[in-house]
Amino acid sequence: MRESEIIEFIKERISAHKQHLGIGDDCCVWQANGQQCLSSDAIIADVHFKKDDEPRLIGRKAAAAALSDLAAMGANAVGASLVYQCAEGWAHQEIIQGCIDELERHQCPLLGGDTVASATLGLSVTVWGEHGPAQRFVLRENGKIADVLIVTGSLGGSLKSGRHLKPEPRLMESQWLAQQDSVHAMMDLSDGLAADVPRMADASGCGSLILGNNVPIHEDVTQIGERLQAALCDGEDFELLCAVDAASWPQLKTEWPFQIPLTMIGMLNEEKGQHLLEDEFGKIRPLPKGFEH
Amino acid sequence: MRESEIIEFIKERISAHKQHLGIGDDCCVWQANGQQCLSSDAIIADVHFKKDDEPRLIGRKAAAAALSDLAAMGANAVGASLVYQCAEGWAHQEIIQGCIDELERHQCPLLGGDTVASATLGLSVTVWGEHGPAQRFVLRENGKIADVLIVTGSLGGSLKSGRHLKPEPRLMESQWLAQQDSVHAMMDLSDGLAADVPRMADASGCGSLILGNNVPIHEDVTQIGERLQAALCDGEDFELLCAVDAASWPQLKTEWPFQIPLTMIGMLNEEKGQHLLEDEFGKIRPLPKGFEH
Numbered sequence: 001m002r003e004s005e006i007i008e009f010i011k012e013r014i015s016a017h018k019q020h021l022g023i024g025d026d027c028c029v030w031q032a033n034g035q036q037c038l039s040s041d042a043i044i045a046d047v048h049f050k051k052d053d054e055p056r057l058i059g060r061k062a063a064a065a066a067l068s069d070l071a072a073m074g075a076n077a078v079g080a081s082l083v084y085q086c087a088e089g090w091a092h093q094e095i096i097q098g099c100i101d102e103l104e105r106h107q108c109p110l111l112g113g114d115t116v117a118s119a120t121l122g123l124s125v126t127v128w129g130e131h132g133p134a135q136r137f138v139l140r141e142n143g144k145i146a147d148v149l150i151v152t153g154s155l156g157g158s159l160k161s162g163r164h165l166k167p168e169p170r171l172m173e174s175q176w177l178a179q180q181d182s183v184h185a186m187m188d189l190s191d192g193l194a195a196d197v198p199r200m201a202d203a204s205g206c207g208s209l210i211l212g213n214n215v216p217i218h219e220d221v222t223q224i225g226e227r228l229q230a231a232l233c234d235g236e237d238f239e240l241l242c243a244v245d246a247a248s249w250p251q252l253k254t255e256w257p258f259q260i261p262l263t264m265i266g267m268l269n270e271e272k273g274q275h276l277l278e279d280e281f282g283k284i285r286p287l288p289k290g291f292e293h
Numbered sequence: 294m295r296e297s298e299i300i301e302f303i304k305e306r307i308s309a310h311k312q313h314l315g316i317g318d319d320c321c322v323w324q325a326n327g328q329q330c331l332s333s334d335a336i337i338a339d340v341h342f343k344k345d346d347e348p349r350l351i352g353r354k355a356a357a358a359a360l361s362d363l364a365a366m367g368a369n370a371v372g373a374s375l376v377y378q379c380a381e382g383w384a385h386q387e388i389i390q391g392c393i394d395e396l397e398r399h400q401c402p403l404l405g406g407d408t409v410a411s412a413t414l415g416l417s418v419t420v421w422g423e424h425g426p427a428q429r430f431v432l433r434e435n436g437k438i439a440d441v442l443i444v445t446g447s448l449g450g451s452l453k454s455g456r457h458l459k460p461e462p463r464l465m466e467s468q469w470l471a472q473q474d475s476v477h478a479m480m481d482l483s484d485g486l487a488a489d490v491p492r493m494a495d496a497s498g499c500g501s502l503i504l505g506n507n508v509p510i511h512e513d514v515t516q517i518g519e520r521l522q523a524a525l526c527d528g529e530d531f532e533l534l535c536a537v538d539a540a541s542w543p544q545l546k547t548e549w550p551f552q553i554p555l556t557m558i559g560m561l562n563e564e565k566g567q568h569l570l571e572d573e574f575g576k577i578r579p580l581p582k583g584f585e586h
Contacts, residue, residue, distance in 0.1 A: 021330075021432070024434075024496065025365075025366070025432050025433050025434070025480075025496075026332060026362040026365035026366055026433065026480050026481060027330035027331055027332040027362055027363065027365070027366045027368065027421075027422075027430070028330065028331055028332070029328055029329070029330045029366075029430055030328070030329055030330075030331075031327075031328055031329075032325035032326075032327065032328065032329045033325075034324075034325065035322055035323070035324055035325065036322070036323055036325045036329065037314075037320035037321065037322045037323075038320055038321055038323075038372075038374060038404075038405060038419075038421070039319060039320040039321070039374075039405060040374040040375075040376050040405060040406050040407050040417070040419055041376075041407050042376045042378065042407050042409045042417070043409070044378060044409050044410065044411045045412075046412065047409060047410050047411065048409070069319040069320055070320065072318075072319035072320070073318070073319055073320045073322075075320065079331075081331060081332075081333040081419060082333075083333050083334075083335045083376070083417040085335065085337060085413075085415065111331075112331060112332060112333060113333050114333050114334050114335050114417070116335045116336070116337050116340060116341070116415075117337065117340050118337045118340065118413050118415060119338075119339065119412065119413045120378075120411050120412045120413040120415075122378065122409075122411060122413075122415065124333070124335070124376040124407070124417040126331075126333055126374060126419045128331070128421075129320075137320070137322055139314070139318050140318050140319065141317075141318070187318075187319050188319060203317065203318075
């Protein structure tokens with residue numbers, strides 16, 4: 001497939017949007033309402049996916065990983081731009097269709113992008129959004145000392161099971177959370193709790209403690225004896241991590257309207273720069289290192 | 294260099310911006326004023342640049358090619374996001390520095406991005422902007438029958454001479470042009486007049502005629518006998534093409550306040566879908582095919 005054919009394929013598959021100028025001009029154009037947020041996320045062959053992965057899921061993963069960054073802010077999706085690096089020997093149409101489908105599933109129109117030849121297949125998805133009903137973005141730097149740390153869903157085993165190819169961006173959940181004043185800080189979990197909890201704690205000027213026995217372990221984790229390690233370090237869960245006012249946690253948990261679990265897994269404290277784990281045996285020790293891609 | 298080291302390198306080199314939340318959270322955030330426009334542009338090793346090209350110019354080209362798309366709309370740059378695919382054996386720091394320098398030269402802060410490992414070096418730059426003083430974006434679809442076609446600068450020889458690595462995004466010039474009511478349509482020239490004039494004409498529902506003897510040929514074009522062909526088809530000029538009300542052209546040309554030339558090179562007409570060239574010998578013939586990357 002030539003680049004121009006890929007562009008035609010994309011144009012045919014996306015719907016026109018009244019409020020936007022999409023693919024066809026030098027830029028796409030949209031009407032912004034107040035503050036905007038944006039994130040770019042790339043996935044590359046042999047690093048984030050493999051030759052024998054299902055093509056539609058490759059495209060889906062590219063879109064979902066980017067949308068998860070909007071969820072991390074509590075934002076509404078506005079639009080997306082795709083840079084598609086087409087290497088030979090891949091099912092371009094299915095990959096691109098998987099990406100468009102996932103964007104549209106979250107009401108995020110594909111409005112622009114670029115198609116380039118490359119020796120290595122890659123998809124870079126840029127998504128942008130604006131305030132949802134909460135009228136704020138939830139940053140990761142606003143956690144407070146004595147906040148409890150909570151996560152959506154369950155963690156671990158994503159890479160081995162193939163679940164990493166179909167992450168579920170928590171856009172609905174994050175907008176609900178953003179509307180709760182007790183939610184001080186939020187981010188998405190891409191590299192595992194062991195890497196991401198310190199990031200939130202450091203950004204907030206706090207230390208952290210993870211309660212190992214509280215961490216919700218995904219059923220995809222099959223290894224015996226290393227279940228907690230998997231939940232902490234595997235990464236690519238794309239669940240939400242929040243720092244929440246401790247006194248408000250019972251009410252938040254009670255009012256949580258979604259099927260997926262919401263679990264308290266630790267707390268922030270005043271020991272800035274110190275990140276600890278209370279392990280399965282009640283022993284306090286330094287957090288293991290997280291997963292780096 | 295590890296990905297985390299590259300991210301640290303980038304963080305150290307960009308300035309904090311009062312109005313924006315930059316690198317460090319899941320998304321960057323900015324305060325939008327009205328309509329926004331956005332473009333993503335990628336350059337890839339062995340396609341858009343070579344191993345022995347100067348590293349800073351590789352980074353500069355990535356930024357400049359993207360910024361040129363903002364110029365094409367008459368937009369003011371607001372921010373940029375860089376997806377850096379780091380393959381082994383390249384001077385990452387210099388490449389990234391070249392990109393940041395070029396963005397900052399055009400008052401465009403780098404606010405976000407992603408760093409990923411890849412077998413092939415690549416830079417995807419997303420830039421976004423908003424209305425300049427003209428309070429409008431100039432689309433390519435608003436050319437009118439009998440408009441004259443004009444270009445900034447001179448064309449051809451960009452690839453052979455290496456000029457393609459240091460394009461000059463025409464942001465100042467485009468904002469001036471956007472303020473002239475007589476400028477109906479605008480785009481940037483990335484693939485050569487022979488490809489880009491038909492694009493503007495088709496988007497505007499018109500036919501086109503290029504006057505070969507009027508096309509400003511760049512001094513980088515050295516081949517004898519194929520000078521017009523080079524100016525029409527070489528591509529990567531990153532100059533501006535506009536459709537302008539014919540009666541207003543003399544005044545526009547007189548008032549043009551910039552050093553670089555502004556030249557009338559053809560016109561739009563009612564022969565929709567027909568794209569012609571009056572060659573050096575006064576003979577009317579079909580346009581040669583443009584350059585496809």
